[in-house]
Amino acid sequence: MSIEVHNVRKTFGNFTALQDVSFQVPKGELVALLGPSGSGKTTLLRIIAGLEAADQGSVLFHGEDATDRSVRDRQVGFVFQHYALFRHMTVFENIAFGLRVRPRASRPSEREIHDRVHALLKLVQLDWLADRYPTQLSGGQRQRVALARALAVQPQVLLLDEPFGALDAKVRRNCAAGCAACMMRCTSPVCS
Amino acid sequence: MPGIVLATIFVTFPFVARELIPLMQEQGTEEEEAALVLGANGWQTFFRITLPNIKWGLLYGVILCNARAMGEFGAVSVVSGHIRGQTNTLPLYVEILYNEYSFAAAFAIASLLALLALVTLVAKSIVEWKTRQQLLADERAAVKEAA
Numbered sequence: 001m002s003i004e005v006h007n008v009r010k011t012f013g014n015f016t017a018l019q020d021v022s023f024q025v026p027k028g029e030l031v032a033l034l035g036p037s038g039s040g041k042t043t044l045l046r047i048i049a050g051l052e053a054a055d056q057g058s059v060l061f062h063g064e065d066a067t068d069r070s071v072r073d074r075q076v077g078f079v080f081q082h083y084a085l086f087r088h089m090t091v092f093e094n095i096a097f098g099l100r101v102r103p104r105a106s107r108p109s110e111r112e113i114h115d116r117v118h119a120l121l122k123l124v125q126l127d128w129l130a131d132r133y134p135t136q137l138s139g140g141q142r143q144r145v146a147l148a149r150a151l152a153v154q155p156q157v158l159l160l161d162e163p164f165g166a167l168d169a170k171v172r173r174n175c176a177a178g179c180a181a182c183m184m185r186c187t188s189p190v191c192s
Numbered sequence: 193m194p195g196i197v198l199a200t201i202f203v204t205f206p207f208v209a210r211e212l213i214p215l216m217q218e219q220g221t222e223e224e225e226a227a228l229v230l231g232a233n234g235w236q237t238f239f240r241i242t243l244p245n246i247k248w249g250l251l252y253g254v255i256l257c258n259a260r261a262m263g264e265f266g267a268v269s270v271v272s273g274h275i276r277g278q279t280n281t282l283p284l285y286v287e288i289l290y291n292e293y294s295f296a297a298a299f300a301i302a303s304l305l306a307l308l309a310l311v312t313l314v315a316k317s318i319v320e321w322k323t324r325q326q327l328l329a330d331e332r333a334a335v336k337e338a339a
Contacts, residue, residue: 051225071228078229084222087330088244098230101240135329153230 001156002027008057017043077155083146085134092130098153120148195271204260208253215249248323259312
């Protein structure tokens with residue numbers, strides 16, 4: 001799915017976080033947003049995801065205006081900077097969450113959920129950790145769980161907010177390679 | 193009766209709120225946002241994410257609240273009609289019995305209250321221990337993340 005951002009402006013009080021930002025991401029493209037800290041990368045991603053409302057401007061998915069669409073209807077996957085894993089759930093339940101909260105009509109059966117979660121865990125090479133809690137994982141493992149959780153709902157767009165920010169250089173390289181492989185399955189990833 | 197409930201709520205709910213507000217502030221809104229992005233609606237987010245995260249804090253608040261409600265005298269005494277078996281609480285009953293010179297009964301009720309206080313104390317300690325375990329686990333996770 002293609003993303004278009006038109007003249008987005010966002011201010012927090014007196015501080016202007018984003019001023020007339022416009023860009024386009026064609027379908028199937030992997031794009032990285034670069035900039036010093038405090039330059040508004042996270043804010044921009046949050047606006048695209050719908051977690052934050054822009055003061056001005058619009059966001060288009062696939063040529064359709066999505067500015068007023070709610071977070072739930074945007075079909076985006078979001079990997080947070082600090083992963084935001086659900087601490088009271090096991091790795092398995094974390095990844096299954098997006099499938100379990102679907103309305104009954106479109107919710108997959110328990111068997112399907114089980115299969116899909118394990119397929120995703122295999123993809124990120126963590127299927128031996130399904131019963132652990134997030135606190136029992138290392139940083140790199142958590143990052144991969146967060147990625148698997150975002151991919152579980154088969155998003156049209158995948159947004160990653162500094163996905164490797166909390167990892168050291170060596171783990172980062174491994175993860176980046178792994179991520180790139182995973183993302184090929186997804187339509188349009190944007191990283192910051 | 194509704195008066196007693198209202199008066200008690202008024203003096204006890206701040207205990208729950210004061211317990212929960214710092215806890216929720218510390219936990220932040222990231223997990224709730226993650227749930228929303230994954231397609232959960234407001235209720236699902238509350239019952240599956242928010243509530244489990246604050247459950248020990250909430251229970252702790254409820255116990256403190258209950259302790260306070262059990263012993264509440266002033267506010268309840270003002271609004272209650274002091275009707276035996278209908279609008280009477282244990283502390284009010286102690287007062288009535290005492291004023292009627294039935295000391296034995298008054299002390300029996302007072303002992304009952306004291307016993308309930310002990311039960312509450314035990315429950316509070318257990319929940320406090322649980323909360324601390326959770327906090328320690330969170331902290332350890334934070335340290336690991338920073339390392």
